[in-house]
Amino acid sequence: MSMTDQPLRADRDPAGLTLWVTGGAGFIGSNFIHRHIAAHSETRFIVVDCLTYAGNPANLAGVDDLPNFAFRRLDIGDAAAVDAAADEDRPDWIIHFAAESHVDRSIHGPAAFVRTNVVGTFNLLETARRLWGQAGGHFHHVSTDEVYGSLGDSGLFYETTPYDPSSPYSATKAASDHLVRAHHRTYGLPVTITNCSNNYGPRHYPEKLIPLMILNCLNRKPLPVYGQGLNVRDWLFVDDHCDAIWEVACRGRIGETYNIGGDCELRNIDVLHRLIRVVAEETNAAVSKLEDLITFVPDRPGHDLRYAMDFSKLHHELGWSPKETFESGLRKTVQWYLANPEWVADIQSGEYRNWVDRQYGGRVKP
Ligand code: NAD
Ligand code: TYD
Numbered sequence: 001m002s003m004t005d006q007p008l009r010a011d012r013d014p015a016g017l018t019l020w021v022t023g024g025a026g027f028i029g030s031n032f033i034h035r036h037i038a039a040h041s042e043t044r045f046i047v048v049d050c051l052t053y054a055g056n057p058a059n060l061a062g063v064d065d066l067p068n069f070a071f072r073r074l075d076i077g078d079a080a081a082v083d084a085a086a087d088e089d090r091p092d093w094i095i096h097f098a099a100e101s102h103v104d105r106s107i108h109g110p111a112a113f114v115r116t117n118v119v120g121t122f123n124l125l126e127t128a129r130r131l132w133g134q135a136g137g138h139f140h141h142v143s144t145d146e147v148y149g150s151l152g153d154s155g156l157f158y159e160t161t162p163y164d165p166s167s168p169y170s171a172t173k174a175a176s177d178h179l180v181r182a183h184h185r186t187y188g189l190p191v192t193i194t195n196c197s198n199n200y201g202p203r204h205y206p207e208k209l210i211p212l213m214i215l216n217c218l219n220r221k222p223l224p225v226y227g228q229g230l231n232v233r234d235w236l237f238v239d240d241h242c243d244a245i246w247e248v249a250c251r252g253r254i255g256e257t258y259n260i261g262g263d264c265e266l267r268n269i270d271v272l273h274r275l276i277r278v279v280a281e282e283t284n285a286a287v288s289k290l291e292d293l294i295t296f297v298p299d300r301p302g303h304d305l306r307y308a309m310d311f312s313k314l315h316h317e318l319g320w321s322p323k324e325t326f327e328s329g330l331r332k333t334v335q336w337y338l339a340n341p342e343w344v345a346d347i348q349s350g351e352y353r354n355w356v357d358r359q360y361g362g363r364v365k366p
Helices: 027-036 079-089 103-108 111-132 168-187 209-218 238-251 268-283 287-291 312-318 326-339 341-347 351-360
Strands: 018-022 044-049 069-073 093-096 138-144 191-196 223-226 232-234 257-260 265-267 294-297
Touching: 018 027, 018 079, 027 044, 027 238, 079 111, 093 111, 093 238, 103 168, 103 351, 111 138, 111 168, 138 168, 138 238, 168 191, 191 238, 209 223, 209 268, 209 326, 223 268, 232 268, 238 257, 238 312, 257 312, 265 268, 268 287, 268 326, 326 341
Parallel strands: 018 044, 018 093, 044 069, 093 138, 138 191, 191 257, 223 294
Antiparallel strands: 232 265
């Protein structure tokens, strides 16, 4: 049977199965656990994470005491360790979030991106192939719209758009997507892939645009906008992404790729104006005082102009569409950061300060 002959809605039931959720202590992976673990008490969720600067056990507070939760500290770049751990856990599915995920860091130090995103993904695929053989198993690979490169003022990314990555981050994610597809076509490994647009929401490490700007507003620090702030991203609330991944993992067609997007294209400067208004409302601050913090800084090298996703395949096959509006999602996000000062204080120490000094030290005065 060819791939296109396969039936739509190929349901896979995770009840009674063990899932490895790699990168489950990071932003999206931890939200995925929060979103799905309680409703699937017959599924065992094992978070596999080596806890880099972006991995935070506090992201799993409130779910880590559930009987169907377990944590395994493991570096996916270590092939022998991945193999040994898989022999112990015998995962039935692997939902693969683990990655180095920040474009600016990939410009400063691309090697870690090759090791985790390319070699780490390869190690997991090889382990899955050995563990599952031709029977059973499912590998869901979480990827990004950035593999498609940059759009001009018009047009959308489709699943068929040729890959054209610009940064070491997107190049290594592109390589990982190719390896996942190759393992399906060559070895018959049962895989699905999703490529998603920019996420935002609770537990987002504040190196990325939205959480950085929320915290800098709260701390009355400069809001560093790269270039003129005219670059466009397609924003999606993280819970919507987590729901889409669940749908594709359970019901997506094997071997297929699904785009996920927010239908929410905004220029960075407009994101900032909206964010400032929400922060001002939530904290009784003056909008003008926060607007004064906006600081234009030198642009990111190789900065992609615009991303925009066509997600009609996912919508038509699996009925998914985003539920949260940018307004409601942003408000929930700001409220989460206000309600979690300990999480914020913890994050803003140590490694985070080093990163901020390195990235913004020469660009804006603290
Ligand atoms: P994140 O940086 O917040 O989290 C990454 C997690 O992976 C961390 O917990 C980290 O400790 C772990 N990790 C890193 N290297 C590892 C290694 N060698 N071994 C084991 N664990 C390791 O990233 P995120 O924003 O949650 O992104 C998750 C996935 O979603 C990534 O694959 C990313 O490419 C993809 N994605 C992200 C977005 C976005 O807007 N954040 C959008 C589309 C796709
Ligand atoms: P980011 O959150 O790093 O996500 P990505 O680069 O993966 O899209 O950045 C989102 C947009 O915001 C991107 O166009 C770069 C821009 N940006 C700034 O203008 N200032 C900043 O301090 C950061 C971190 C990003």
